[in-house]
Amino acid sequence: MADYMLMKGNEAIAEAAIRCGCDGYFGYPITPQSEILETLALRKPWEETGMVVLQAESEIASINMVYAGAGCGKKVMTSSSSPGISLKQEGITYIAGAELPCLIVNVVRGGPGLGTIQPAQSDYFQAVKGGGHGDYRLIVLAPASVQEMYDFVDLGFELAFKYRNPAMILSDGVIGQMMEKVKVGEYKKRLTDQEIVERYGSWATTGKTPNRQRNIITSLDLDANRQEQFNLKLQRKYREIEENETRFELINCDDADYILVAYGSSSRICQKAVDLCREKGIKVGLLRPITLFPFPTKAIQSFVGKVKGFLTVEMSAGQMVEDVRLAVNGQCRVEHFGHMGGVIPSPNEVVKALEDNFIKG
Amino acid sequence: MDVKDIIKKENFVYGKSKVLTDNPMHYCPGCTHGVVHKVLAEVIEELDIQDKTIGVSPVGCAVLAYNYLDIDWHEAAHGRAPALASAINRLYPDKFVFTYQGDGDLASIGAAEIMHACNRGEKQLTIFINNAIYGMTGGQMAPTTLEGMKTATSPYGRNVALHGYPLQITELIAQLPGTCYVTRQSAHTPGAVRKLKQAMLKAVKNTLERKGTSFIEVVATCNSGWKQSPVDSNKWMVENMFPKYPLGDMKDI
Ligand SMILES: Cc1ncc(C[n+]2csc(CCOP(=O)(O)OP(=O)(O)O)c2C)c(N)n1
Ligand code: SF4
Numbered sequence A: 001m002a003d004y005m006l007m008k009g010n011e012a013i014a015e016a017a018i019r020c021g022c023d024g025y026f027g028y029p030i031t032p033q034s035e036i037l038e039t040l041a042l043r044k045p046w047e048e049t050g051m052v053v054l055q056a057e058s059e060i061a062s063i064n065m066v067y068a069g070a071g072c073g074k075k076v077m078t079s080s081s082s083p084g085i086s087l088k089q090e091g092i093t094y095i096a097g098a099e100l101p102c103l104i105v106n107v108v109r110g111g112p113g114l115g116t117i118q119p120a121q122s123d124y125f126q127a128v129k130g131g132g133h134g135d136y137r138l139i140v141l142a143p144a145s146v147q148e149m150y151d152f153v154d155l156g157f158e159l160a161f162k163y164r165n166p167a168m169i170l171s172d173g174v175i176g177q178m179m180e181k182v183k184v185g186e187y188k189k190r191l192t193d194q195e196i197v198e199r200y201g202s203w204a205t206t207g208k209t210p211n212r213q214r215n216i217i218t219s220l221d222l223d224a225n226r227q228e229q230f231n232l233k234l235q236r237k238y239r240e241i242e243e244n245e246t247r248f249e250l251i252n253c254d255d256a257d258y259i260l261v262a263y264g265s266s267s268r269i270c271q272k273a274v275d276l277c278r279e280k281g282i283k284v285g286l287l288r289p290i291t292l293f294p295f296p297t298k299a300i301q302s303f304v305g306k307v308k309g310f311l312t313v314e315m316s317a318g319q320m321v322e323d324v325r326l327a328v329n330g331q332c333r334v335e336h337f338g339h340m341g342g343v344i345p346s347p348n349e350v351v352k353a354l355e356d357n358f359i360k361g
Numbered sequence B: 001m002d003v004k005d006i007i008k009k010e011n012f013v014y015g016k017s018k019v020l021t022d023n024p025m026h027y028c029p030g031c032t033h034g035v036v037h038k039v040l041a042e043v044i045e046e047l048d049i050q051d052k053t054i055g056v057s058p059v060g061c062a063v064l065a066y067n068y069l070d071i072d073w074h075e076a077a078h079g080r081a082p083a084l085a086s087a088i089n090r091l092y093p094d095k096f097v098f099t100y101q102g103d104g105d106l107a108s109i110g111a112a113e114i115m116h117a118c119n120r121g122e123k124q125l126t127i128f129i130n131n132a133i134y135g136m137t138g139g140q141m142a143p144t145t146l147e148g149m150k151t152a153t154s155p156y157g158r159n160v161a162l163h164g165y166p167l168q169i170t171e172l173i174a175q176l177p178g179t180c181y182v183t184r185q186s187a188h189t190p191g192a193v194r195k196l197k198q199a200m201l202k203a204v205k206n207t208l209e210r211k212g213t214s215f216i217e218v219v220a221t222c223n224s225g226w227k228q229s230p231v232d233s234n235k236w237m238v239e240n241m242f243p244k245y246p247l248g249d250m251k252d253i
């Protein structure tokens, strides 16, 4: 029989990490995600599964710990919120450049600067366009429920190891703090050191044995031509990820005249807005990107010619809206509605924004 | 007697460590980095821990250290090596992890990471090459640059009113309860190299026994950055660096 637990989104991340066989978590406190480290500290997984949990001296140190753990072939993760994720960008680009798997959780709060501790979705650009220096991409998952916070830990690790690429869960303060019922999975065993050697021994720093060359984890190559070849290889990997891993959900889109595009907590608000519109006789659907990179470009394109317009709803000045516009390439109207700085849009505001933009006048 | 009769294994008194690769080193002639690499390679070979050693290289002239020691390596971001090593020693408690860092890497951009790793008593060794300058980027001022010393970014000499004081970071590290062995060595004479090797053996054994953090500063030369010949650099180091950075053990418990 399945186990159900009532918990916060942040607690779900911690519980999922322990149960999915994570080897190490390295973090630093920041609202609204501190419950992740707090839950792990309380749960003491080092006694239960052998998982390492460490509060580092900074976000910079913690992401560099993840960089090293990933280089060793271990399943390692970190979490933070916006200002802390900015600090982690150094380590994230090194991890991407060294082609290592790991999981990073961003429970987004409003910015810029110290901003606010209230929820926001204003780190979209940073998450999906790279974030740090250089041409790289993260695999970005956007949970819309506490259940998905739980499920995407395992999924994030799976994709990260499949492509040897850092994965990010891009959440926000609403999902991190709200409580919902969660179906929790069975415990997966952590890999033994021997199993790590067998699976990842061709690249991971597990100690050089006489039967193999030394493994070097680095992103450095001073030869311009080789560096370009490496970059081309990364680009091929990102195209492959786009081909295979795009995930999205369609709600009431079949007969829709208008489509709302929203992810994470905004998509929950939009679900209600869709119902309100339908009650009014306006045929509205919702397209919810589950992966933000890769972005469901083709799914959006498939509605061109069928719908009269798209409205993106984001808790930002309009970031994802740019990717929706790129997808339709001028062939359909795309508008944005949102709030910033920690203000959460209401379903009625979404309905009004749709009417104001597309129906009235 | 023919030369061939003499060149026999049993007559060898000295050889290149098997842990050193055949790659030609990119270091400037006379640079201390190469000597310290050699000593470290010998210690790894003598303790027979090649298969359990993981090195963390810095950003600095030793960024390519992974070309020279035949072990698994992880190349860190500038200053972050101690954080990397902390994760590795916790995830693999039975392995030997060390960081190899310059003075810009360790005492400037990475000051927080080294302090906190030592304060947590991470079971790792740090080898700290203090040449009082940023060698790799062309001889700019480091936190360890001596008062009055001319560098590319202190062309009129380090002025403490403007630039602050030379940082004796090893003295600070010796104060931290997490460290078990803190020493300052050099590598400019055969005697100094032998002492360095003894210190390195002790530090690696401490780490294998998980006693705490071991820390070896090597007062070093950077003849290119200092714009002196290797011989003059050694002399200048003895006369100017040693008074500010005196050799010897600061802590051994
Ligand atoms: C984040 C970052 N800032 C600056 C640099 C440029 N940089 C490379 S090496 C170095 C200084 C190295 O000096 P040190 O650590 O003393 O090593 P040395 O070359 O003297 O052995 C600097 C500033 C860099 N690579 N990364
Ligand atoms: S620049 Fe200085 S530290 Fe770098 S290799 Fe040359 S002598 Fe050594």
Ligand SMILES: [Mg+2]
Pocket (backbone or CB within 6 Å): B102, B103, B104, B129, B130, B131, B132, B133, B134, B135, B142
């Ligand atoms: Mg230096």
